[in-house]
Every structure is written in C-alpha cells, then in structure tokens.
Amino acid sequence: MKTKKMNRIMSLTSGLLLCVVASAQNYSVATNVLDYVNLGTLNLEASCGIGRQWTVSAGMKYNPFSFGEGKKEFADKQRSVDAGARFWPWHIYSGWWMGGKLKWQEYSRGGFESVAATEGDRFGGSLSAGYTFMLNTHLNLDIGMGLWGGYDKYVAYECLRCGKKIQDGNKFFVLPNDILLTISYIF
Numbered sequence: 001m002k003t004k005k006m007n008r009i010m011s012l013t014s015g016l017l018l019c020v021v022a023s024a025q026n027y028s029v030a031t032n033v034l035d036y037v038n039l040g041t042l043n044l045e046a047s048c049g050i051g052r053q054w055t056v057s058a059g060m061k062y063n064p065f066s067f068g069e070g071k072k073e074f075a076d077k078q079r080s081v082d083a084g085a086r087f088w089p090w091h092i093y094s095g096w097w098m099g100g101k102l103k104w105q106e107y108s109r110g111g112f113e114s115v116a117a118t119e120g121d122r123f124g125g126s127l128s129a130g131y132t133f134m135l136n137t138h139l140n141l142d143i144g145m146g147l148w149g150g151y152d153k154y155v156a157y158e159c160l161r162c163g164k165k166i167q168d169g170n171k172f173f174v175l176p177n178d179i180l181l182t183i184s185y186i187f
Helices: 002-021 033-037
Strands: 027-032 042-049 054-063 074-087 095-110 117-134 139-157 165-186
Touching (some): 027 139, 074 117, 095 139
Antiparallel strands (some): 042 054, 054 074, 074 095, 095 117
C-alpha cells in the first residue's frame, strides 16, 4: 500500500519536472490561506504554463494536528496529493479560470459535532472555477471554489483515540473542494 502512495507522489513530481523540460514560459508556486485556517493544514501547489491558455499543476496538503484532550479532542487530519489542469480564457495566471483535478486523500476527522471519528482514503476528481487578481508582476491572488466527488473507503470509530470500531464500508461522495483564497508567486 505504501508503495502505491509513493508511486503516485513520484508520478506527480515527474509530471511537474516534465514541464521544466518542456521550456514553459511561466511557473508559479501557490499556497491557500484558507487551508491554514482549517486547523493549520499545510499546503503547496506548483504549476506551469503549457500554452497561452493552459496550465498544469501538482499540489499537496498535510495536517498532522489534533487539538484538545479526551472527550474535547478534535482533528481534521489529512494527507493529500492532486494533479490537474486549468483553462484560462484570456491568458494564463490572469482573470477567470476553470479547472479539473484528480485527487487522493488519506484523512482522519472527528470531535466536532460528537466524539465520534472517521478515517479512510478518498479517490476522485474535482471541478472548480474562480478568478485571479494580478497584484503585481510576480504576485497574484486567486479566489474560487469547486466540488470533488469519488470513492471513499472509511472506518468509523467511537472516538478519536479509543480504537473501538463502530462501522466500516465504502461509499461514493460529493464534497466542497478548493475553497480558495490563494497567494501565488509567478516566476
């Protein structure tokens, strides 16, 4: 299982390196400020232009944090990687855009509404749209949102740390994704 995850990460990295070899004109590195508000989720996305109206990207999110103790503990832990493309009707890194991604997420969440917790793996795709404000030559501000859906293999527990399994299974899901307030640096 760990080998499959490592192969996915290597594939995403290879795709990004391919952009460098292809001599694309513009590159960007971005981070979503709203993910940090979500209990400190660290995130980074790198992208490169492959034409006047297209960019490809690879991103990751990581949150190992839990807060509180005992019955007052809560967490929204995750590790995720994604790869995707954006279409820019006018020009890359400016104005309106529409995008799609393929995404994998390993998650552990609980303690918000009740002490119960759920963990699992999600695989799926997302569609999103937004607008990019050009703040100066190298700095952009993106706003946007989207939905992602796919397959969820999960296990539900009585609490975050007790380990008492109450349910497991597989299901299809549709969730909000890419709720963005992103700062991008353009090279």
